[in-house]
Amino acid sequence: MRMEGKAWKFGDNISTDHIAPGRLFHLRSNLPELAKHVLEDADPEFADKVAPGDFVVGGKNFGLGSSREHAPTIIKLAGVSAVLAKSFARIFFRNAVNVGLPVIICDTDQIDAYDELAIDLSKGIIYNKTKSLELRTSPLPKAMIRLLDDGGLAAHVSKHGDLVVDEGE
Amino acid sequence: MALTLAEKILSQRTGREVRAGDTIIAPVDVALGQDGTSPLAVKQLESIGLEKVANPENTVFFIDHAAPSPRKELSNDHKMLREFAEKTGSVLSDVGAGVCHQLIAEDFGAPGQVIIGADSHTCMAGALGAFATGMGSTDVAIGMALGKTWLRVPETIRINITGKLPAGVFAKDIVLHVIGILGADGATYKALEFTGETVAEMPMDDRLTLSNMAVEAGAKAGLIESDSVTKSYLEQNGRGQAFKPLKADEGADYERIIDIDVSNLEPTLAAPHTVDNVRTVGDLQGTAVDQVFIGSCTNGRLSDIAIAASILKGKQVAASVRCRVVPSSRKIFLEAIQAGYIEQLVEAGAVILAPGCGPCVGVHEGILGDGEVSLNTSNRNFQGRLGNPLGCIYLGSPAVAAAAALTGVITDPREVLTNAHGR
Ligand code: SF4
Numbered sequence: 001m002r003m004e005g006k007a008w009k010f011g012d013n014i015s016t017d018h019i020a021p022g023r024l025f026h027l028r029s030n031l032p033e034l035a036k037h038v039l040e041d042a043d044p045e046f047a048d049k050v051a052p053g054d055f056v057v058g059g060k061n062f063g064l065g066s067s068r069e070h071a072p073t074i075i076k077l078a079g080v081s082a083v084l085a086k087s088f089a090r091i092f093f094r095n096a097v098n099v100g101l102p103v104i105i106c107d108t109d110q111i112d113a114y115d116e117l118a119i120d121l122s123k124g125i126i127y128n129k130t131k132s133l134e135l136r137t138s139p140l141p142k143a144m145i146r147l148l149d150d151g152g153l154a155a156h157v158s159k160h161g162d163l164v165v166d167e168g169e
Numbered sequence: 170m171a172l173t174l175a176e177k178i179l180s181q182r183t184g185r186e187v188r189a190g191d192t193i194i195a196p197v198d199v200a201l202g203q204d205g206t207s208p209l210a211v212k213q214l215e216s217i218g219l220e221k222v223a224n225p226e227n228t229v230f231f232i233d234h235a236a237p238s239p240r241k242e243l244s245n246d247h248k249m250l251r252e253f254a255e256k257t258g259s260v261l262s263d264v265g266a267g268v269c270h271q272l273i274a275e276d277f278g279a280p281g282q283v284i285i286g287a288d289s290h291t292c293m294a295g296a297l298g299a300f301a302t303g304m305g306s307t308d309v310a311i312g313m314a315l316g317k318t319w320l321r322v323p324e325t326i327r328i329n330i331t332g333k334l335p336a337g338v339f340a341k342d343i344v345l346h347v348i349g350i351l352g353a354d355g356a357t358y359k360a361l362e363f364t365g366e367t368v369a370e371m372p373m374d375d376r377l378t379l380s381n382m383a384v385e386a387g388a389k390a391g392l393i394e395s396d397s398v399t400k401s402y403l404e405q406n407g408r409g410q411a412f413k414p415l416k417a418d419e420g421a422d423y424e425r426i427i428d429i430d431v432s433n434l435e436p437t438l439a440a441p442h443t444v445d446n447v448r449t450v451g452d453l454q455g456t457a458v459d460q461v462f463i464g465s466c467t468n469g470r471l472s473d474i475a476i477a478a479s480i481l482k483g484k485q486v487a488a489s490v491r492c493r494v495v496p497s498s499r500k501i502f503l504e505a506i507q508a509g510y511i512e513q514l515v516e517a518g519a520v521i522l523a524p525g526c527g528p529c530v531g532v533h534e535g536i537l538g539d540g541e542v543s544l545n546t547s548n549r550n551f552q553g554r555l556g557n558p559l560g561c562i563y564l565g566s567p568a569v570a571a572a573a574a575l576t577g578v579i580t581d582p583r584e585v586l587t588n589a590h591g592r
Binding site (some may be wrong): 011016017021022023025026027028029030041055060061064065066067068069070073087088089090091094095098099141142143152153154155157158162163165166 | 192205206208212213216218219234235239242243246281286287288289291301303304305306307308311314315317318319321343353354357358387389420443516530531532536549551552553554556557558
């Protein structure tokens with residue numbers, strides 16, 4: 001899977017309150033409307049300016065805080081093709097995989113705002129075209145690759161009629 | 170082999186010995202969602218034609234985050250949850266019953282269970298010796314429907330707490346101190362296990378506060394062994410038969426052990442805008458506050474309300490402060506009424522709100538104005554958490570919060586605590 005787009009840079013500890021704030025709680029059952037406010041409390045202009053295919057690039061501990069799955073869902077709905085960060089908070093990471101939003105762990109210090117990126121997920125390579133740099137991604141756990149391949153958790157269960165992520169290590 | 174508490178619970182529930190790092194499919198004993206996350210869970214089940222629950226008596230939908238509903242959109246979400254619970258025979262906990270995690274502790278949780286919840290603070294039931302963890306709506310929906318979930322058995326960081334807490338210093342101060350040491354991502358993917366003589370002597374109210382905030386260091390679970398305190402807590406809630414003793418084995422393999430002596434711990438706060446931005450009360454003394462919120466799953470229990478009442482009794486909340494007190498459950502509310510705390514707090518000028526999340530998540534009941542400051546006993550101070558990205562939140566113990574309500578500024582509670590609660 002190859003993806004191309006521009007980087008939108010955010011700092012460390014971007015919380016699910018930045019991504020899908022509690023004051024918009026009433027929009028949670030109206031995801032297209034909620035998506036118009038995605039990441040509003042971290043960058044008020046992001047939702048208007050992001051183009052389909054662009055990337056969200058964070059620092060460490062991206063997505064900390066509440067378990068709201070609405071957070072990765074509206075990032076995906078806004079057209080973002082993947083989130084890159086040095087590290088992710090656990091629940092956000094799992095939710096992103098479940099809703100089919102690729103999450104990529106890499107050294108995001110090598111990416112600046114608006115850099116043009118091309119990502120080959122199957123090879124685990126990020127090409128920073130603006131800087132002519134190649135970055136490597138850390139591989140996802142096997143169970144998560146299986147879920148992403150199936151199109152997320154609901155699709156996985158639909159397809160197999162059960163939860164069949166590989167047990168063991 | 171010697172097992173950590175996480176490994177032990179998950180081994181017992183899967184019927185084979187599992188170790189940190191293993192990927193397992195575990196049975197789900199209790200599954201829960203709340204009104205902010207369950208509507209999406211229900212829609213996911215509908216979308217794949219799996220509108221059933223495996224274990225209805227232990228599948229619980231809580232209406233607590235926006236309760237009573239402040240908007241028609243949320244009223245419609247609530248309607249949908251009531252209908253789904255009715256259709257599937259699962260349990261619906263409606264407006265006024267209380268915060269999901271408090272009610273899980275009172276009515277559902279028990280040692281040795283696997284509990285999953287579509288709410289990050291599901292880890293609070295770890296104080297009962299349950300492997301309890303927060304997940305998203307789809308994970309919990311599938312867990313509800315199939316009665317199982319997949320997990321990676323976590324490595325464990327042991328937090329060994331010793332020493333006698335000084336007067337005016339509480340479990341909240343300990344856990345904020347721990348998060349300051351670990352950092353907001355210091356325990357990501359791991360379990361915390363709270364051990365040591367201080368924990369052994371702690372009442373369940375305080376243990377729940379420790380486990381509640383494990384997720385603020387990124388942890389998957391915040392576990393405490395089950396003992397006589399656990400047993401009497403279950404008995405008080407009419408569920409003594411659910412008790413079983415559980416503890417980690419001697420010589421279990423911990424990723425890290427952190428020893429903390431609390432005998433000289435100061436009242437501790439988290440300053441805006443991250444929970445690991447930890448300071449002692451001395452560093453922040455004199456900071457003006459506009460609002461105080463005493464409540465939430467972290468600190469809205471009877472002992473918390475008792476401390477606040479002991480500070481505010483016979484006095485007045487500062488004219489510049491709005492003080493909100495929210496009991497975590499109906500049972501706690503009734504007990505606080507019977508003990509006279511509610512009357513004392515109302516006389517002092519506090520506003521009492523229906524058991525539930527109250528203003529904690531910024532939906533209603535205490536949204537900040539631009540530039541305003543709130544001092545909360547809850548667990549998160551992220552930017553925007555109280556409904557306005559231009560507001561600021563400090564986190565502290567109920568004693569710190571009540572002291573600020575009294576004086577209008579962040580104040581060392583030891584200056585205003587006069588009675589037994591000062592220990
Ligand atoms: S009280 Fe606050 S932290 Fe606890 S469940 Fe409710 S919103 Fe979440």
